[in-house]
Amino acid sequence: MILVIAEQRNGKLNRATWETIAGAQQLAAGADLVVALPGSGVGEAAAELAAAQVKEVVTIESSAIESYTPDGYTAALQQAIAALSPSLVVLPHTYQTRDFAPKLAARMERALVTDVTGFKAAGADTAFVRPMFQGKLTADVVPQGPAPHFVTFQIGAFRADQAAKGAAPAPVRAMSVTVDGSAIRQKPEAPFQEARQAVDLSQAERIVAVGRGIKGQEHMAVAQKLADALGAELAASRPICDAGWLPMERQIGSSGQTVAPKLYVALGISGAIQHVVGMKGSRTIVAVNKDADAPIFEVADYGIAGDLFEIVPAIVAELAK
Amino acid sequence: MERETLEVDVLIVGGGPAGLAAALRLAQLQKEATCEPLAIAVLEKAAEMGQHMLSGAVLDPSSLRQLVPDFEAKGAPLASPVHADRVYFLTETGKIKFPFTPPPLVNHGNYVISLNKFVKWMAGLVEAEGIDVFTGFPGAGLLMDGDAVVGVRTGDRGIDKHGEHKPAFEPGADIRAKVTIFAEGVRGSLTKELHRRLELAKGRQPENFGIGLKELWELPPGRLPAGTVIHSMGYPLRFEEYGGGFIYGLPDNQAAVGFVVGLDYKDPLFDPHAAFQRYKTHPLVKDLLDGGRMVHYGAKALPYGGWYTIPRCYMDGGLIVGDSASLLNSMRLKGIHLAMKSGMLAAETAFDAIRAGDTSAAKLRDYQTKLESSSIRKELYPVRNNHQAFSYGFLPGMMFAGLSLLTGGWWFKPLPGHAGHDEMRKIGDYYGRSGRAVPEGASNAIKPDRKVTFDKLTDVHHSGTRHDEDQPVHLLVHTEVCHTICTEEYGNPCQRFCPANVYEMVVVEGAGRQLQINASNCVHCKTCDIMDPYQVITWVPPEGGGGPQYDGM
Numbered sequence: 001m002i003l004v005i006a007e008q009r010n011g012k013l014n015r016a017t018w019e020t021i022a023g024a025q026q027l028a029a030g031a032d033l034v035v036a037l038p039g040s041g042v043g044e045a046a047a048e049l050a051a052a053q054v055k056e057v058v059t060i061e062s063s064a065i066e067s068y069t070p071d072g073y074t075a076a077l078q079q080a081i082a083a084l085s086p087s088l089v090v091l092p093h094t095y096q097t098r099d100f101a102p103k104l105a106a107r108m109e110r111a112l113v114t115d116v117t118g119f120k121a122a123g124a125d126t127a128f129v130r131p132m133f134q135g136k137l138t139a140d141v142v143p144q145g146p147a148p149h150f151v152t153f154q155i156g157a158f159r160a161d162q163a164a165k166g167a168a169p170a171p172v173r174a175m176s177v178t179v180d181g182s183a184i185r186q187k188p189e190a191p192f193q194e195a196r197q198a199v200d201l202s203q204a205e206r207i208v209a210v211g212r213g214i215k216g217q218e219h220m221a222v223a224q225k226l227a228d229a230l231g232a233e234l235a236a237s238r239p240i241c242d243a244g245w246l247p248m249e250r251q252i253g254s255s256g257q258t259v260a261p262k263l264y265v266a267l268g269i270s271g272a273i274q275h276v277v278g279m280k281g282s283r284t285i286v287a288v289n290k291d292a293d294a295p296i297f298e299v300a301d302y303g304i305a306g307d308l309f310e311i312v313p314a315i316v317a318e319l320a321k
Numbered sequence: 322m323e324r325e326t327l328e329v330d331v332l333i334v335g336g337g338p339a340g341l342a343a344a345l346r347l348a349q350l351q352k353e354a355t356c357e358p359l360a361i362a363v364l365e366k367a368a369e370m371g372q373h374m375l376s377g378a379v380l381d382p383s384s385l386r387q388l389v390p391d392f393e394a395k396g397a398p399l400a401s402p403v404h405a406d407r408v409y410f411l412t413e414t415g416k417i418k419f420p421f422t423p424p425p426l427v428n429h430g431n432y433v434i435s436l437n438k439f440v441k442w443m444a445g446l447v448e449a450e451g452i453d454v455f456t457g458f459p460g461a462g463l464l465m466d467g468d469a470v471v472g473v474r475t476g477d478r479g480i481d482k483h484g485e486h487k488p489a490f491e492p493g494a495d496i497r498a499k500v501t502i503f504a505e506g507v508r509g510s511l512t513k514e515l516h517r518r519l520e521l522a523k524g525r526q527p528e529n530f531g532i533g534l535k536e537l538w539e540l541p542p543g544r545l546p547a548g549t550v551i552h553s554m555g556y557p558l559r560f561e562e563y564g565g566g567f568i569y570g571l572p573d574n575q576a577a578v579g580f581v582v583g584l585d586y587k588d589p590l591f592d593p594h595a596a597f598q599r600y601k602t603h604p605l606v607k608d609l610l611d612g613g614r615m616v617h618y619g620a621k622a623l624p625y626g627g628w629y630t631i632p633r634c635y636m637d638g639g640l641i642v643g644d645s646a647s648l649l650n651s652m653r654l655k656g657i658h659l660a661m662k663s664g665m666l667a668a669e670t671a672f673d674a675i676r677a678g679d680t681s682a683a684k685l686r687d688y689q690t691k692l693e694s695s696s697i698r699k700e701l702y703p704v705r706n707n708h709q710a711f712s713y714g715f716l717p718g719m720m721f722a723g724l725s726l727l728t729g730g731w732w733f734k735p736l737p738g739h740a741g742h743d744e745m746r747k748i749g750d751y752y753g754r755s756g757r758a759v760p761e762g763a764s765n766a767i768k769p770d771r772k773v774t775f776d777k778l779t780d781v782h783h784s785g786t787r788h789d790e791d792q793p794v795h796l797l798v799h800t801e802v803c804h805t806i807c808t809e810e811y812g813n814p815c816q817r818f819c820p821a822n823v824y825e826m827v828v829v830e831g832a833g834r835q836l837q838i839n840a841s842n843c844v845h846c847k848t849c850d851i852m853d854p855y856q857v858i859t860w861v862p863p864e865g866g867g868g869p870q871y872d873g874m
Binding site (some may be wrong): 216217239242243248254255272273274277295298 | 776778779781782790827829830837839841
């Protein structure tokens with residue numbers, strides 16, 4: 001049986017959980033799959049998980065793990081895993097997992113394979129694929145030693161929308177564990193974010209990005225019109241944000257955000273590598289640039305060598321039809 | 322403000338070959354003397370040891386052999402012994418091989434190394450001795466008592482770009498030491514301050530520098546055997562510029578490819594990075610690199626001036642070692658072994674001084690005496706005039722260098738030295754007189770093919786440099802001359818001599834041409850601090866941990 005450890009905060013599921021369920025379903029290939037959800041008062045999130053095509057959803061309830069602590073989660077999950085005795089435990093490779101999973105695996109003296117991007121199924125000898133040397137190589141890792149083995153799936157390795165839904169909701173069962181609150185050495189405080197980002201470009205499905213070719217702040221409206229017509233977010237390369245024509249949080253690239261929308265339209269962006277690393281994962285890239293030799297055309301799926309001030313209004317007019 | 326303080330016996334500022342050799346030697350001395358262990362601390366601005374280390378590099382193992390006699394057993398990462406030396410003079414498309422390798426460039430018995438890996442290894446030895454190495458902590462300010470150095474203040478953390486404290490603000494700590502050893506590398510920011518306060522260069526020739534640029538390449542198998550060392554002079558430089566290219570074969574089909582240019586060029590529109598790119602278009606280099614892949618980039622200034630530019634390296638409570646003390650042999654293109662040797666000598670002096678309870682300048686002067694009777698003198702004194710001779714041009718320089726080999730460097734008197742930044746001519750003087758057209762951008766600009774040649778931004782990306790964006794700009798430009806006088810006189814040469822695209826003149830609506838400093842691109846090479854013709858740029862360390870990541874370089 002494969003056990004997926006779901007992640008929630010304040011009853012809200014982390015979306016990487018669904019990616020992990022999708023990956024685990026492929027790995028299970030029809031064998032039993034159970035989702036465990038640690039926390040306190042997580043009934044609603046459990047009901048949401050029950051929509052997935054799994055054998056059952058088990059909530060691991062204890063008031064001591066209402067807020068996350070590595071000690072609390074390790075104690076609770078150790079008991080739950082012992083009771084459920086899975087052959088494999090799969091977790092999303094989130095910050096929280098990175099915090100407690102090594103401790104949990106070490107406590108149980110079991111193998112842990114982190115940051116997995118795929119697998120080569122072969123029963124007990126299934127190899128898990130993980131990047132090495134900053135992604136320059138990938139390694140096939142076959143965990144050794146007694147079960148269960150622990151595996152964490154990298155964010156984005158599997159697609160949440162491919163998680164199979166069951167014909168009827170899976171049964172939800174509560175499992176109570178006893179965690180000694182006094183043995184928890186960490187005292188969580190209210191979570192905070194240093195800088196609140198008003199816009200999360202990584203969630204945008206379409207992005208229109210502008211670069212130096214836009215020339216002046218007064219021309220930003222040209223790009224904005226296209227963004228409105230496409231229902232896209234407006235973003236920019238570094239010089240535009242440096243000049244203050246768009247706020248910093250809309251900067252794409254190595255010193256800004258990394259995005260992978262379905263559609264990325266690059267207007268007047270030359271394609272310096274610092275920008276490209278932030279958007280090369282986009283599904284479809286459309287580039288408009290005057291300079292036909294601009295490096296942006298090397299990553300673009302559709303390229304238009306021409307003046308964006310002629311081309312963009314034409315696209316907007318066409319979209320309006 | 323409450324600052325943490327730390328009291329140590331010896332503080333070493335900078336974890337490069339000089340600083341780490343000093344730390345290791347101190348550990349050895351106290352073991353030999355079986356005395357009460359000294360408290361020793363090493364500060365390093367990089368987040369990890371070795372990350373800001375950049376050199377060719379060919380290592381002369383003489384100092385290593387003295388410091389760590391069993392370096393082979395201890396697993397010193399010496400990539401390959403040098404097997405072959407070749408020296409060429411390049412014309413635009415042709416090459417002339419020197420019939421014999423000029424003696425200073427004979428590398429038999431030396432090793433091709435990655436200085437990054439070598440320093441990481443040295444740091445391991447230092448830490449095994451129980452010495453505290455503080456990575457991510459730059460020396461940001463001097464602690465002085467009159468003319469005496471009493472320690473160093475580390476950099477503050479958590480200051481935003483407007484100078485306001487961020488939530489995670491942490492003030493720098495005051496580290497007080499009986500002896501502070503400045504091992505900051507070329508143009509150290511604290512060393513520069515010491516120069517100013519204590520007139521350390523009084524009676525010496527002005528310091529002289531070059532800039533080295535380097536790319537690490539992965540080549541198709543079998544292209545270049547490990548341990549092959551190729552040096553070249555000539556193209557793309559003109560006779561008025563000093564410098565040349567290097568190619569060092571490394572194991573696993575890697576090669577270090579680089580170019581060094583004297584920071585005393587005359588043409589204000591000259592661009593060292595463009596010269597490096599042009600060098601790679603020469604058939605000698607291009608045939609080697611074609612089909613390969615550039616994997617890493619870096620740039621670093623180096624002290625070229627030699628014997629007559631070595632400053633006073635001692636003061637009350639302080640010593641200066643390595644590149645900070647201008648200890649580099651520009652004829653042999655080597656300084657690592659001299660840096661290590663100076664670190665060892667400084668350690669010996671500091672150890673004796675602390676045991677004697679006297680760390681005054683009079684006592685620490687022993688260090689300079691040791692320098693002047695050591696292998697360092699034996700190496701640098703005979704070539705004391707050579708670099709200066711090149712200021713008369715390439716051919717006179719070569720002739721003088723050849724002659725000095727025969728005479729042991731004898732000449733009637735010291736040849737005069739000039740500060741390199743003074744050599745840069747104004748656009749009107751340089752182009753006006755000859756009637757040549759003034760080029761639009763760099764006079765030696767090249768259109769990169771993005772296979773063998775690259776633009777600066779692409780190279781900067783491959784330096785791995787990173788800085789927190791929300792911090793004060795660490796390149797202080799103390800003037801408003803940029804968009805007025807400098808544009809007119811020199812055409813803003815900062816845009817060209819900076820190898821990392823830090824300086825950019827942009828047109829701001831309503832304000833006209835303005836200098837924009839892309840501080841987060843900085844690779845800590847110090848060239849701007851050195852070459853700016855008005856001497857109005859001061860490089861200060863950014864927040865600790867920022868900077869390039871020279872893995873394997």
